[in-house]
Amino acid sequence: MIQKVFTNEFFLTASEVNAQREMPLSRLVTTLIDTATCHANLIGIGFDRMIREGISWVLSRLTIDMPEVPTVNRTYRLSTWVESTSRLFSERDFEMTDAESGRVIMRAHSTWMAVNMTTRRPGDLTPIWEGLDIVTDRCFEGEKGGKLMPVTNPEREHSYRFAVSDIDVNRHVTTRRYIDLITDMWTLDHYEAMRPSRFEVAFKHEAHYDEEAHVVSAPHEGSPEISDVAIEVNSTPCCLARIRFETR
Amino acid sequence: MIQKVFTNEFFLTASEVNAQREMPLSRLVTTLIDTATCHANLIGIGFDRMIREGISWVLSRLTIDMPEVPTVNRTYRLSTWVESTSRLFSERDFEMTDAESGRVIMRAHSTWMAVNMTTRRPGDLTPIWEGLDIVTDRCFEGEKGGKLMPVTNPEREHSYRFAVSDIDVNRHVTTRRYIDLITDMWTLDHYEAMRPSRFEVAFKHEAHYDEEAHVVSAPHEGSPEISDVAIEVNSTPCCLARIRFETR
Numbered sequence: 009m010i011q012k013v014f015t016n017e018f019f020l021t022a023s024e025v026n027a028q029r030e031m032p033l034s035r036l037v038t039t040l041i042d043t044a045t046c047h048a049n050l051i052g053i054g055f056d057r058m059i060r061e062g063i064s065w066v067l068s069r070l071t072i073d074m075p076e077v078p079t080v081n082r083t084y085r086l087s088t089w090v091e092s093t094s095r096l097f098s099e100r101d102f103e104m105t106d107a108e109s110g111r112v113i114m115r116a117h118s119t120w121m122a123v124n125m126t127t128r129r130p131g132d133l134t135p136i137w138e139g140l141d142i143v144t145d146r147c148f149e150g151e152k153g154g155k156l157m158p159v160t161n162p163e164r165e166h167s168y169r170f171a172v173s174d175i176d177v178n179r180h181v182t183t184r185r186y187i188d189l190i191t192d193m194w195t196l197d198h199y200e201a202m203r204p205s206r207f208e209v210a211f212k213h214e215a216h217y218d219e220e221a222h223v224v225s226a227p228h229e230g231s232p233e234i235s236d237v238a239i240e241v242n243s244t245p246c247c248l249a250r251i252r253f254e255t256r
Numbered sequence: 257m258i259q260k261v262f263t264n265e266f267f268l269t270a271s272e273v274n275a276q277r278e279m280p281l282s283r284l285v286t287t288l289i290d291t292a293t294c295h296a297n298l299i300g301i302g303f304d305r306m307i308r309e310g311i312s313w314v315l316s317r318l319t320i321d322m323p324e325v326p327t328v329n330r331t332y333r334l335s336t337w338v339e340s341t342s343r344l345f346s347e348r349d350f351e352m353t354d355a356e357s358g359r360v361i362m363r364a365h366s367t368w369m370a371v372n373m374t375t376r377r378p379g380d381l382t383p384i385w386e387g388l389d390i391v392t393d394r395c396f397e398g399e400k401g402g403k404l405m406p407v408t409n410p411e412r413e414h415s416y417r418f419a420v421s422d423i424d425v426n427r428h429v430t431t432r433r434y435i436d437l438i439t440d441m442w443t444l445d446h447y448e449a450m451r452p453s454r455f456e457v458a459f460k461h462e463a464h465y466d467e468e469a470h471v472v473s474a475p476h477e478g479s480p481e482i483s484d485v486a487i488e489v490n491s492t493p494c495c496l497a498r499i500r501f502e503t504r
Binding site for chain 2: 173
């Protein structure tokens with residue numbers, strides 16, 4: 009019997025939180041990815057199964073809504089399930105509750121595609137789904153994101169050269185480094201007054217060791233509480249993001 | 257009955273390793289610190305006990321010897337115990353074995369002191385040890401480090417400004433960022449050919465948000481396989497390190 013909804017419980021320790029005693033976005037995103045990986049392995053669509061078709065999972069799009077931010081010394085319950093499967097994409101949802109109160113504090117929607125390990129081109133997922141009944145009828149109660157656009161009139165810019173500590177097992181820049189580069193566009197003072205309440209990110213191109221990243225940001229037209237951010241390498245966007253802050 | 261030797265088991269996943277499919281030094285160090293914290297809490301010398309005396313633990317000195325490097329998809333067993341206690345210092349040792357083979361792959365020795373939370377001056381540990389029997393007679397089989405010196409004739413230099421993602425719950429720069437700054441002084445090519453086999457670090461001063469770090473390194477006199485590294489802020493060393501590489 010396949011476990012269609014997988015739930016992971018974790019305790020947020022002091023060494024994992026930021027100056028605001030909260031879970032940083034980069035750690036939230038890597039926790040979502042790790043939990044998805046765990047579930048994928050469990051239901052037979054993990055790395056071992058994918059590699060037999062010469063393909064591998066790539067996170068393409070992620071939208072996070074945070075009614076509350078996970079804070080230090082509390083236990084959280086993170087659930088994930090597959091919402092849809094198709095030839096080129098799979099949608100996966102997440103929901104995080106505060107274990108004590110049961111309140112939903114985060115909802116996330118993600119879109120994954122497969123990449124051919126040899127050609128690095130999009131891979132065909134059809135053989136992966138064959139004979140598997142993994143899609144739930146559990147609804148996603150959050151708001152899926154729209155298309156993210158490049159930043160045309162940057163208000164702020166920052167340059168960064170990717171170092172050894174930014175490189176993962178596939179020799180690409182880690183998701184953690186991307187997210188930290190995005191959230192580092194604001195000051196510590198800003199985070200004292202504001203907190204991220206919604207975060208959208210699209211991964212467009214892989215960046216590599218020793219490449220120079222150019223991070224640009226600008227307020228979203230007509231919505232000053234929302235900002236658009238892009239990470240570019242040689243003028244090619246590697247990562248597009250949109251972040252909404254709300255007053256604490 | 258106090259658990260004098262505390263053992264933690266962990267599985268090293270793909271998302272935790274570097275391009276060489278190995279545990280990065282920064283992750284090894286944070287794992288040692290987290291395991292020490294866990295054990296300290298367990299035996300009644302953790303944060304809750306310390307804060308009643310107005311003091312807090314600070315890692316002052318750490319020496320790591322690695323006969324082997326932890327690699328992806330393996331289970332490791334990390335043990336830690338208190339070697340000595342005194343008014344101003346406590347020594348704590350670590351040993352990591354490969355869970356399958358039982359081989360010792362890492363030994364570490366650490367020196368901790370207490371800092372007064374108000375004055376930031378060294379704190380008196382005497383009341384902490386009262387009535388506690390926590391020191392083991394288990395020997396440390398590694399080689400404790402010597403005094404680390406500033407880098408006088410830097411061969412290489414790198415500048416870095418601390419960002420929001422580098423700041424911890426105490427508003428200081430994270431240990432992870434220090435260690436990554438040190439290991440990032442070498443290229444990806446270097447790590448393809450060489451691996452760190454010994455690492456020594458001394459934490460001298462706390463660095464803060466938006467401070468500009470100056471990282472300098474030079475080969476150790478008379479020992480080209482050893483390098484000295486220093487992280488300085490406004491010409492004050494925050495962190496001194498020594499790293500030995502061996503050919504793979």
